[in-house]
Amino acid sequence: MKLIQAIVVTATAVISLGGAMLSWAADESYDSTSVFGGNLPSGYRDWKLISVAHEEGKLNDIRAILGNDIAVKAYREGKLPFPDGAIIARIAWSYVPSEENNRAFGRAQSFVAGTPTNVQFMVKNSHDYASTGGWGYTQFSGGKSTHVDVQACYGCHVPVKDRDFLFTRYSP
Template sequence: MNRPLVVLFAIAAGSFATAVTLAASKDDVARSPIYGVAIPDGYRHWEMIAPAHETPPLDELRVVLGNDVAVKAYHDGTLPFPDGSVLVKLAWKHVQSKEFAPAFVPGAATTVQVMVKDSKKYASSGGWGFGRFINGKPADLAQHQSCLACHQAKVVDHDLVFTRYAP
């Protein structure tokens, strides 16, 4: 008669242990140096903002995705972007298709780059936090230090965002 209670307790204890492990792993996510930005959950399901092709030496195919806040800002033409906007750029090596010679397709993944808008948290960097990840791990400090300088030098008039919405 006591046996079902023991089994039930064991199941509940196991579920609790799983919940604690999941909570710990969420706190353990890889974050960029300087800004503390992480790759956002579910970003692969976000709307596409625009594709891009980088010429050599990078020679990459890229696509920028945006969360709902960023997408609404693009649709409404809102600048500066509102707090809560998140942009994710995926990049792959540019390779010729084996099946269709005139086409080029994504090859090996190179980086995932993230921009998070929080005008208070990132006040000293134009309101944006930056993250660059290679194989899911943050790139080195020097690569993160170059993010802000490049954006400030080239797109200060577009709230530090290079990508325009593709119609």
């Protein structure tokens, strides 16, 4: 009987420790220093979808806007300003016609994501990025960090200051 109790206690401790380690690992994936250290956040492609967008003009791209758990919670609750630790990813692809779909429809009407162009991140840290509204900005192309003029990014976001510098609205 004591052996069974010892096994149950040990199993419970191992499961609890494992849960704590998984929770810690999930928090680590949102570490903003890794983003600005030139590393794509682990698992960012599995973050929740906030919205999609199509940008015309010179960019002519289609975008998926994703958020980590902190960002998605803030969006869903309508919380402004966003809390520190929120990270928003914008993944962009060229916007191209789908010849296959258009043949099926009998006319040109379908567009799909083509080749990837870049991934951009906004990271909320009101202490480190106080001069840019509490947001840091970075970009990756081909999986590699590229130079970003943070002040230029911030300047572009100033017109939406009343929405905590966020262009994207949550699309439930």
